[in-house]
Amino acid sequence: MKERTLSIIKPDGVASGLIGEVIKRFEQAGLKICAMKMIHMSKSQAEGFYAVHRERPFFESLTNFMSSGPSVVMVLEAEDAIAKNRALIGATNYKEAAEGTIRREFATDIEKNVVHGSDSPEAARFEIGYFFNSLEIVGG
Ligand code: GDP
Secondary structure, three states, X not given: OEEEEEEEEOHHHHHXXXXXXXXXXXXXXXXXXXXXXXXXXXHHHHHHHOHHHOOOOOHHHHHHHHOOOOEEEEEEEEEOHHHHHHHXXXXXXXXXXXXXXXXXXXXXXXXXXOEEEOXXXXXXXXXXXXXXOHHHOOOO
């Protein structure tokens, strides 16, 4: 089934010059970019985005990091886009991520792991709506 997912190239990925590298991998895997913009999240926008993690011990550090610099947010579309994107980015902890995944190759820390990808259809719906309105998303 055609599906949409939200991707973020996080502040560490942008700062390390990885925008092109990440986008190339998405395009080569058949993930179609149907919306994209660069943003610099405020602390409260980062807190809203990661609200599901507000009780976690790393919430403060994570939301500081996500608001520390610009990121690139994208809507990706494909058959099984959520699973395809998660397969490309790899496990949360880059040390456990499979060879060849974005996090395995480029992450420097469990937190600074270069990319975000929605992990379920419910999360994708919330996350896409958090950053984009329907007029900003191209395609049927
Ligand atoms: P994801 O879906 O693979 O991004 O992982 P989670 O939803 O579990 O966590 C969200 C983000 O929080 C991760 O991508 C990391 O940036 C960060 N994170 C996860 N676990 C930890 C942790 O144990 N410590 C710190 N500092 N950050 C973490």
